[in-house]
Amino acid sequence: MSSELIRYKDICVDFHGSCLFSNFNLTVNKGDKLILKGRSGSGKSTLLKILLGILHVDDGEVFYRGRKISPSNIWDIRKEIAYVSQDTDIGEGIVKDLINEIFSFDHNQGRKYHRKRNSLLEYFGLDRSIVYKKFEDLSGGEKQRICIIISVLLGKEIFLLDEVTSALDLELKEKVVDFFLENENWTLLVVSHDNTWDRVAMDEVFVDGCEINA
Numbered sequence: 001m002s003s004e005l006i007r008y009k010d011i012c013v014d015f016h017g018s019c020l021f022s023n024f025n026l027t028v029n030k031g032d033k034l035i036l037k038g039r040s041g042s043g044k045s046t047l048l049k050i051l052l053g054i055l056h057v058d059d060g061e062v063f064y065r066g067r068k069i070s071p072s073n074i075w076d077i078r079k080e081i082a083y084v085s086q087d088t089d090i091g092e093g094i095v096k097d098l099i100n101e102i103f104s105f106d107h108n109q110g111r112k113y114h115r116k117r118n119s120l121l122e123y124f125g126l127d128r129s130i131v132y133k134k135f136e137d138l139s140g141g142e143k144q145r146i147c148i149i150i151s152v153l154l155g156k157e158i159f160l161l162d163e164v165t166s167a168l169d170l171e172l173k174e175k176v177v178d179f180f181l182e183n184e185n186w187t188l189l190v191v192s193h194d195n196t197w198d199r200v201a202m203d204e205v206f207v208d209g210c211e212i213n214a
């Protein structure tokens, strides 16, 4: 039985006439822990957004569990993938309410998350009282950790992590890296310039404009 989850097949992307990807290929299997590396602007975040249907290819195909991604199945695919973006501005208001709102969506309803939420807050060095603060008043590092915690609470097994440790101190960076790497079943696609991820053996994918070696 194939363990293939994601496949970028001969994808080409042009933005405003400038080539970003030309016949890029990458296969991600269940349990893979991949780190996308490359200079700023080389297209790492774009690869994640293509998988989520936020951006589109000009040519080629992207498959998820063997099915070509398309507008008709993209919402089902998104339900299976946790995406933590560089942009931590996920909303405004009391943290507890923001989390409750996410869990009120149809496909998240019924998940019991309070006990796990508290243990994750503790693991990531956040006081439980943070849930009574306004999200917009939190520091960058606090926002990053809340976004990470929400992604974990959703109970998914595929994580797209885009610069999720950039605002954290070394000790917290290591905690985040250790946390995500310890679960063998989780599939990770990580974008990071942070060398904290380098202390563990992850498979590296070099993204370099139209020249890509996977």
Ligand SMILES: Nc1ncnc2c1ncn2[C@@H]1O[C@H](COP(=O)(O)OP(=O)(O)OP(=O)(O)O)[C@@H](O)[C@H]1O
Pocket (backbone or CB within 6 Å): 015, 016, 020, 038, 039, 040, 041, 042, 043, 044, 045, 046, 047, 055, 191
């Ligand atoms: N929607 C878009 N329309 C036009 N150009 C875009 C769009 N999204 C991204 N780009 C451009 O594509 C290039 C790649 O962007 P991307 O964010 O994927 O790079 P990156 O490798 O993740 O960079 P960084 O390491 O700085 O985060 C950049 O030049 C960016 O300006």
